[in-house]
Amino acid sequence: MNKQNISKIKLFLMGLQNRFEENSSLFDSINVTYKSGLKEFNGTGKFDNNSIKFNFNGKTQSFNISSLFDFITLESKKYDEVFILYRERGTDILISADNNNVKMTNTEVKVNPGSTKINDKKEPLINNMSQTSTLLNRNYYIKVGKADVLLKEIGIMSKDGKIKNDKIRKYNQIDHYVELLDGVLETLPRNQVINILDCGCGKSYLSFVLNYYLTEVKRRKCHFIGLDISESVIESSKLMAKNLGYRNMEFHAIDIKRYKPDKNINVVISLHACNTATDMAIALGIKLESDCIIAVPCCHKEMLSQYSYEPFNGILKHGILKARMADILTEGMRSMMLEAKGYNVSVIEYISPLETPKNLMIKAIKTSDENEDIFYEYMNLMGSLNVYPALYDFLNEDWSS
Template sequence: MNKQNITKLKLFLMGLESRFSENCNIFKGIYVNYIAGLKEFKGSGVYEEGKIKYNFNGKTELMEINKLFSTISEEAEIYDSLTVLYRERGNDIVITADNKNVKMTTTEVKEEEVTQPINKSFNSYANHIGETSTLLNRDYYIKVGKADSLLKEIGIMTKEGKIKNDRIRKYNQIDHYVELLEGVLDQLPKNQTINILDCGCGKSYLTFVLNYYLTEIKKRKCFFIGLDRSEQVIEASRKMASNLGYRNMEFKALDIKEYTPDKKIHVVISLHACDTATDMALALGIRVDSDVIIAVPCCHRELLNQYSYEPFKGILKHGIFKARMADVLTDGMRSMMLEAKGYEVSTVEYISPLETPKNLMIRAIKTSEERPELMEDYIDLMAKLNVYPALYSFLNQW
């Protein structure tokens, strides 16, 4: 290749170097194809501990990204043309170069081939995943085809590329989860890494889904931290992240109260944490001044045996009414505390109450400083109900 186009090639490769340096966590691989006459010579590289493990002409070497691109440019001088495919999560970047021209194109990763073609119409899509009665007539956020690797890893899809019949309901739930969070997450700061903390992460399925959506669909730079006391589930999550190539995740086996962040936390998530574990997560989110706090509470036992309210004596003598009221008071007082701490709070149904009665999602966005007058209302309600909520306790302990 001539020197003029080698210079152009180097400029494009400098752009890729900058891209890699900015967010190497989404790099998937690089593939180089040189042509000399009728012969082809192929090289390929994969990520390894911040460097690229590159194989060319039977030789494998671990290189810094700038050394790799310098090597590619030098090799290009002795060939007629080359093609460089630089793969990221969600994007393919292709550079083609010869003696006439140098071009670079960026495309979103195309949907993988599936066992049957997917038409955009609802009926064809429903037929593809094998059941029509429980599908939603909507444009899914987590699409079959593009998200196949993710859906297979979390057990929603078969190896053959079909949504499992007994997992269609779960597929709908995870997609609705993304829908409920999209507008909230769009309000987070741009042009910086969004750090998301999942408290009591368990197997982290929804966190993997959110990672996929933010990284590959929304093109946001993000990093996820999962906390859980169980070393077993933490190891399972680490293995899934490794299988998927999700390097922008780390998992720690420890109690929420033991965690001290080493970076700004933008989002705190607590999904189905049992009883006061939700309060621990909310308290942590408030303590680290998280921009967004998301909670889907599970069982509510704490206030049931604490609260009393004389005007409702005739109603609360019935156990089922007292239990349901305890649920409302628990999540209602959680929302009040978040508002007192400067958050704008909304509560929505996460999934249908036909699925589970524990179906509320609390979404809180930090919009102001603490509001003392709302804290006074909270403390006054504590006195009237004769309760001492765990969230209040945790905030005063930390």
């Protein structure tokens, strides 16, 4: 290939190098095809242990991005044509060159149309809770087709590209979760990495889905940290991240109170963390002065065993009413504490109560300094109800040791 076009290839590769260095976690692979007459010579590179392993002509070598592009450029001189496919999450970039022309094109990654089917039978999910879960007539944020690799890895989709009947409810839930967080995430600075901490992450489905959405749909830089006390679920999350090639994730089997972040945390999320584990997650978010705290609580045992209010004795003698009141008081006092700590709080219905009774979401966005009036009101309520909430206790504990 002539020197002029080799120089153009080198210029395009310099742009890709800058792209890689800006956010290497997006890089998936690089495929190079050289042509000389009717013969083709192929090379393939994958990220491995902080380097790129590039196989060409039966030989595998380790390169950093700069030395790899030098190698590819040098080899291009020997051939009539070269096609360089640089793949990152959600985007393919193709450089094609011959002696007449050099061009670069960007395309959104396409999925085989044969793998984009949704549940042919259109039947509702049938489980021990309800028969209400069907695919909804809505524009999904996590789209079948584009997100197939993700949906298959987290078990929502079958190998043949159909949403599993018994996972439709889960699919609807995680997609609605993304919808509710979309506006919140837009308020975060665009010129920095968004660090998201998932407390009590379990199998980390929401972190994987948010990672996909932020990275491949919104094109935002992000990093995810998953915490859970169970080593087995953490190992499962690590394996899924490896299978998906999501290198902007880390997972730790650790008690939330023992975790010490090495970076600024922008968002703390917690989904269905049992009983006071939700309070622990909220407390950590407050202690870290996180920009945003999102919690979808689970069971409420603590307040039920504590609270009493004499004017309501005639009502609270009914166990089911006392339990429901405990739920309201728990979420209400959590919200008050967040407001006292300077957060703008909204409590919304996360998903239909027909899907799950644990359907409230607390969204808190840091907007101001602490509010002493609300804190005083909170303390008075503690006395009136004869309660000592775990959130208050956690906030006053020293977690530094």
